[in-house]
Amino acid sequence: MSPEQLLAPPVTTLPTLRAAVTGLPAYVPGRRSLGxxxxxxxxxxxxYHPLPAAMVAVTEAAGRMNRYPDMAAVELRERLAxxxxxxxxxxxxxxxxxxxxxxxxxxxxxxxxxxxFAWRSFEAYPILVxxxxxxxxxxxLDDAEGHDLEAMAAAVTDRTKVILLCTPNNPTGVPISHExxxxxxxxxxxxxxVVIDEAYVEYADTGPDSLVLYRRYxxxxxxxxxxxxxxLAGLRVGYAIATAAIAEGLRRTxxxxxxxxLAQKAAVAxxxxxxxxxxxxxxxxxxxxxxxxxxxxxxxxLQPSQGNFLWxxxxxxxxxxxxxxxxxxxxxxxxxxxxxxxxxxxxxASNDRVLRLLQAKAA
Ligand SMILES: *Cc1c(COP(=O)(O)O)cnc(C)c1O
Numbered sequence: 001m002s003p004e005q006l007l008a009p010p011v012t013t014l015p016t017l018r019a020a021v022t023g024l025p026a027y028v029p030g031r032r033s034l035g036x037x038x039x040x041x042x043x044x045x046x047x048y049h050p051l052p053a054a055m056v057a058v059t060e061a062a063g064r065m066n067r068y069p070d071m072a073a074v075e076l077r078e079r080l081a082x083x084x085x086x087x088x089x090x091x092x093x094x095x096x097x098x099x100x101x102x103x104x105x106x107x108x109x110x111x112x113x114x115x116x117f118a119w120r121s122f123e124a125y126p127i128l129v130x131x132x133x134x135x136x137x138x139x140x141l142d143d144a145e146g147h148d149l150e151a152m153a154a155a156v157t158d159r160t161k162v163i164l165l166c167t168p169n170n171p172t173g174v175p176i177s178h179e180x181x182x183x184x185x186x187x188x189x190x191x192x193x194v195v196i197d198e199a200y201v202e203y204a205d206t207g208p209d210s211l212v213l214y215r216r217y218x219x220x221x222x223x224x225x226x227x228x229x230x231x232l233a234g235l236r237v238g239y240a241i242a243t244a245a246i247a248e249g250l251r252r253t254x255x256x257x258x259x260x261x262l263a264q265k266a267a268v269a270x271x272x273x274x275x276x277x278x279x280x281x282x283x284x285x286x287x288x289x290x291x292x293x294x295x296x297x298x299x300x301x302l303q304p305s306q307g308n309f310l311w312x313x314x315x316x317x318x319x320x321x322x323x324x325x326x327x328x329x330x331x332x333x334x335x336x337x338x339x340x341x342x343x344x345x346x347x348x349a350s351n352d353r354v355l356r357l358l359q360a361k362a363a
Pocket of ligand 1: 098226228233237
């Protein structure tokens with residue numbers, strides 16, 4: 001026998017991934033900025049530097065990174081409870097709101113159970129649902145780029161465990177109205193958990209008062225994040241507000257210590273810096289309005305966005321031409337084949353580059 005034959009074990013079959021994993025749609029992350037003149041407008045991040053108070057909190061916490069963080073995130077949950085007017089028992093935190101959403105789906109769905117959501121919406125939804133072995137039920141958006149709540153209610157079956165609503169919707173920017181959301185909650189079984197994903201709520205001038213609905217309908221779960229307006233995308237922290245029983249279940253399904261002490265401290269400091277954050281959000285909203293007005297004048301027909309991004313519905317021919325132009329200009333944006341293009345609203349100089357490019361494309 002040769003030495004290779006002695007060392008190599010006989011290989012008959014190799015480890016295989018579950019079919020749910022090999023069949024997953026790949027999550028396409030926003031491309032990263034590669035240089036100073038590249039505008040990163042693909043991931044709806046905050047273009048501002050971290051809040052000074054968050055920097056101080058992280059620097060302090062870094063000196064204790066040999067220790068595990070507080071697994072129960074007591075300080076952050078109590079601070080959030082005070083901020084929101086709920087109890088800490090009704091708050092569950094996780095590594096980004098995507099992390100919390102994974103806990104929600106794995107905590108509520110057995111194999112073959114159904115999760116209903118609008119499409120197109122947030123790309124992570126089908127991935128998390130299918131990974132859990134549940135079935136993704138996509139309900140097309142209406143003609144105004146919003147959730148078709150009647151069709152979503154009609155899609156509920158006795159296998160439906162969770163409904164995901166995204167307001168304002170990523171990537172279209174369209175919110176759900178409070179009245180329509182309340183009518184929807186009255187029409188779906190109270191045994192179905194209705195998750196209201198409000199990743200962009202800080203930027204929204206209109207939309208539901210989800211906390212009011214949560215108090216009226218115990219099957220509501222609100223999902224929020226520090227990744228967008230609060231500018232902590234790189235630290236991974238988000239949270240759910242749900243009944244104490246559901247929130248307790250989410251805390252049980254959490255990966256231990258998934259939210260670092262740095263993230264917990266930065267989140268608390270950011271809540272304390274609410275006015276500074278609000279000023280930043282106001283500036284982005286002004287830029288959003290400026291861009292929307294200018295694009296309308298250029299002849300683009302866009303739905304008003306309540307997020308920190310704009311949505312251009314485009315067939316694949318227009319999409320390819322826009323993507324080429326943005327790539328050539330060094331502006332990273334997010335293209336969705338068959339649907340359109342999402343552009344993050346950022347600093348005035350980057351926004352001007354977007355407006356100039358789209359002016360040329362509109363002409
Ligand atoms: C960005 C985003 C999130 C937040 O993700 P994190 O995991 O908190 O960074 C959640 N939902 C939607 C719709 C988003 O666009």
